[in-house]
Amino acid sequence: MTTRRDFLQATALTSAVATFSPNTLLAATRPAKDRLGVALVGLGYYSTDLLAPALQKTKKCYLAGIVTGTPAKAEKWKKQYNIPDKNIYSYQTFDQIANNPDIDVVYVVLPPSMHEEYVVRAAKAGKHVWVEKPMAVTAKECQNMIDACAKNKRSLAVGYRLHHEPNTQEYVKALRDGKVGKIQMVSCSAAYYDARTDHWKQKKEMGGGVMYDMGVYAIQGARLATGEEPISLTAQQYTTRPDVYKNGLDETSMAQLVFPSGARATIQTSYGMNMNYLHVTGDKGTLHMEPYSAYNGVKGEFTGRASGKIDHPYETPWQQTLQMDHDAESIMQNKPMLVPGEEGLRDIRVVEAIYEAARTGRSVKLS
Numbered sequence: 001m002t003t004r005r006d007f008l009q010a011t012a013l014t015s016a017v018a019t020f021s022p023n024t025l026l027a028a029t030r031p032a033k034d035r036l037g038v039a040l041v042g043l044g045y046y047s048t049d050l051l052a053p054a055l056q057k058t059k060k061c062y063l064a065g066i067v068t069g070t071p072a073k074a075e076k077w078k079k080q081y082n083i084p085d086k087n088i089y090s091y092q093t094f095d096q097i098a099n100n101p102d103i104d105v106v107y108v109v110l111p112p113s114m115h116e117e118y119v120v121r122a123a124k125a126g127k128h129v130w131v132e133k134p135m136a137v138t139a140k141e142c143q144n145m146i147d148a149c150a151k152n153k154r155s156l157a158v159g160y161r162l163h164h165e166p167n168t169q170e171y172v173k174a175l176r177d178g179k180v181g182k183i184q185m186v187s188c189s190a191a192y193y194d195a196r197t198d199h200w201k202q203k204k205e206m207g208g209g210v211m212y213d214m215g216v217y218a219i220q221g222a223r224l225a226t227g228e229e230p231i232s233l234t235a236q237q238y239t240t241r242p243d244v245y246k247n248g249l250d251e252t253s254m255a256q257l258v259f260p261s262g263a264r265a266t267i268q269t270s271y272g273m274n275m276n277y278l279h280v281t282g283d284k285g286t287l288h289m290e291p292y293s294a295y296n297g298v299k300g301e302f303t304g305r306a307s308g309k310i311d312h313p314y315e316t317p318w319q320q321t322l323q324m325d326h327d328a329e330s331i332m333q334n335k336p337m338l339v340p341g342e343e344g345l346r347d348i349r350v351v352e353a354i355y356e357a358a359r360t361g362r363s364v365k366l367s
Contacts, residue, residue: 036104036128036328037064039087039097041118043073046132047109050295052081054320060328064102067094094118098125105130105328107159111200112207116141119156120148128331130324132159134212135344139352142345149341157327157337158344161319162220164326166312167298171278171287172224179306181284186265188221189275190214190293191252197244201271204249211237211253211351215269217293219350221278222257222265225287230257230265230350232365235357240272248359255354295319 038061040047055063065087068074074088087102097103106122107130108115115136122129129149135158136142149156162168175183191214200206201213223229239251252270259265268275277290278300285304291297296318299311330337349366357364 033104033332035059036061036331037087037102038062038105038107038130038324038328039065039067039089039103039127041067041094041106041108041122042110042114043068043070043077044109050317050320051107051109051324052077054317054324057317057321058325058328060325060332061105064104065089065097065100067091067097067106095121095125097122097127104128105331107324108132111203112137112212113200113205115207116145119145123148123152123154123156126152126154128155130157130159130327131341131344133344133347134207134216134351135341135348137207137212137348139345139349142341142348146341146345155331155337156341157330158339158341159323160220160339160343161323162217162293162298163339163343164323165298165319166314167289167300167310168224170310170312171289171300172227174302174310175225175280175287176227179285179302180280180282180287180304183226183261183263183280183282185281186222186225186263187267187277187279188218188225188265188292189268189277190217190221191268191270191273191275193274194271202244202249204247209245209250210269210271211250211354214271215253215267215351215354216347218267218269219347221292222267223346223350225278225280226259226261226263226265228259228261228263229346230366231260232258232363233350233353233357234363235354237355237358245271248355250355250358253354253358255357257350 040051052063063081066077066083067089069091077083078088089097106127108118109132110118112134115131119129119131201208233255235255237250237253239245241251245251251272254268257265276292276294278292280287285302287300287302289300295316296314302308326338353364353366
């Protein structure tokens with residue numbers, strides 16, 4: 001079994017945009033840190049069940065603070081993780097985080113409609129920023145976030161855990177090395193049955209809809225497999241629960257993408273069924289990953305000219321631990337982020353094109 005330490009040593013940390021304190025004099029007076037303090041903004045499921053536990057295992061960063069609008073959550077987290085009162089913020093007091101040297105990174109884990117506001121505010125407060133996917137609701141919002149971090153000389157990373165994941169890294173490298181030959185077709189699905197009716201994922205005004213959530217994984221599968229950006233696409237959307245998914249909110253989305261090399265991709269995503277796989281067909285062989293984007297158990301197999309299995313096992317929340325350690329190390333070493341804001345922007349451009357194609361019934365070109 002590949003250990004976390006082995007993989008950290010073996011992985012070349014290509015990391016981000018970089019940079020440093022908006023106040024260089026102040027930065028120069030502070031001693032270098034062995035670990036960066038992270039404040040989680042939004043204490044829903046992902047922060048509670050995955051990021052906070054992962055931060056107990058990280059080597060380069062730690063849980064330093066929280067931002068929540070629920071006093072009961074603040075009290076619970078304070079006791080559970082021994083968080084000092086001065087590192088606990090509400091959304092009203094959030095900007096005071098600028099004065100807290102314990103906190104180096106703000107991790108925005110809010111509904112997508114709130115991402116732009118809190119990324120921009122965090123950057124203005126002089127903090128590095130990590131933001132969960134989807135990066136934002138529109139490409140314009142993504143660009144505003146990128147610009148705000150650049151202006152304030154802060155790094156920005158999107159929480160695409162799979163980019164840090166060893167099985168994903170292995171199949172991407174193998175495809176780039178031509179293991180299946182010239183890629184002809186990609187099929188990628190990311191879906192699960194969501195029985196909820198009143199979560200932000202079922203609210204259009206909060207950035208809901210399956211394409212923003214699970215759909216980003218399917219887009220990523222097509223882009224990572226081909227190593228290209230789509231030049232045109234068609235799309236369809238439907239719902240089997242119109243009382244929940246209404247006013248253009250998608251329960252199930254499908255799209256057909258065309259890439260510059262001539263490769264094609266079909267992607268599917270849904271809150272109405274369970275699917276999770278990536279299949280790549282080349283002129284010399286195939287790759288099948290299933291599950292493709294799960295929190296653990298990701299594995300795959302090549303067939304054809306160069307057969308072989310991909311299977312690096314680990315337990316949840318190792319993906320999140322690895323992601324945050326990689327991103328923290330990038331900040332500490334002033335290196336580019338593995339998944340900078342520009343990567344999230346590329347996906348949201350595709351998401352917007354898919355919604356347009358589904359709405360109009362026409363093929364949409366992407367520049």
